[in-house]
Amino acid sequence: MSRTVFAGGSVFDGTGAAPAEADVVVEDGRIVDVGPGLDGDRVVDCTGATLLPGLFDCHVHVTVSEIGLLPRVQKPFSYQFYEAARNLWTTLKLGITTVRDAAGADLGIKQAVDDGLIPGPRLQIAIGLISPTGGHGDGWMPSGHCVPLSLPHPGRPDAKADGPDEMRRVARTLLRAGADVLKVCTTGGVLSPRDDPRHSQFTLEELDVLVTEARMQGRAVMAHAQGAEGIKNAVRAGIRSIEHGIYLDDEAIELMLVNGTWLVPTLVAPVNVIRAAEQGASLPDAVVQKAREVVEAHADSVRRAVAAGVRVAMGTDSGVGPHGTNLEELELMRSCGMSPADVLVASTSSAARLLGMDGDLGRLAPGHRADLVVVAGDAYDFPALAGNVREVWQDGVRAV
Incomplete structure (x- = not known):
């Protein structure tokens, strides 16, 4: 050769x-x-x-290109797959050669990249966002209409679960569909207008079932976790990474250190929600208000986690913000006390370790x-x- x-x-x-x-x-x-x-x-x-x-982004949504309510209901269903191809190419041009899709991409998208059908970063996929009824991943609106970021389809099964038995069924269904990692909401979030990021979702018993099912198949679990109690539930259950970590308290940070739990901050995500609103996106007032409220708390939590020595990997929540702007996250990480070298480590070898790819x-x-x-x-x-x-x-x- x-x-x-x-x-x-x-x-x-x-x-x-x-x-x-x-x-x-x-x-x-x-x-x-x-x-x-x-x-x-x-x-x-x-x-x-x-x-x-090659850089990593450990939290993207390649089938999501904008977060306004109207575009979600106006685009033809299959349009998302063509957008995903564009978003993957846009991400690759930044030097990001590996991503973890945190819900949205299905096995077909991953295989299309693996087979060279479309160019893009190699993918780990979560497929769906496991959420309780009324939780962060439930797109129900007061009108009775349901408008989630990602509609279920044969390759992306519905991921709502209530109780340990449903959690077990949903975990097994997503693993059958090809999930490399399982993603669960242990708190409310910013983009879900009718819940609070500080409030917990799922009991420890439900989370224990999820982690057990994942581990039996050699998989890890990542948690959308913003409030302190929901973060601590995730860590106690053995979840591998905390995504966002907006309201970390001292006990949560200590638990993460003891358990070796990773933090994927996605500092740019709430900033991008505010930008989208300012640019005219059709977002509920409650969503925009929450985004404005969390920005400073988010940065403060990450600063304290970094100072304490919590393991950090780079992720952006791209899809919430425009694909192709992922590298804005690096300067935000530096502003939270990480040295430039540490930021690049979090975007390369540490991210590879989080994803179990550090041997390659x-x-x-x-x-x-x-x-x-x-x-x-x-x-x-x-x-x-x-x-x-x-x-x-x-x-x-x-x-x-």
């Missing part, structure tokens, strides 16, 4: 070490060597650039899959990073 050498640049290897001058050699889709003065059959000139591992992805190291991003200028200049992405490679093949 021919060897490709990425030569003349600096390398951020994903460990948190400062970028250092080095070459990277790729053969048969894998990195085979990293170091100075390497050679190969083909040279990619990286002079003046920094090489990063997240680092520029021999044996790892050759996902590489060539970035002009300063890789720590996060506001400029999206515009500085020169090339994106997946498994040793140039994708962008």
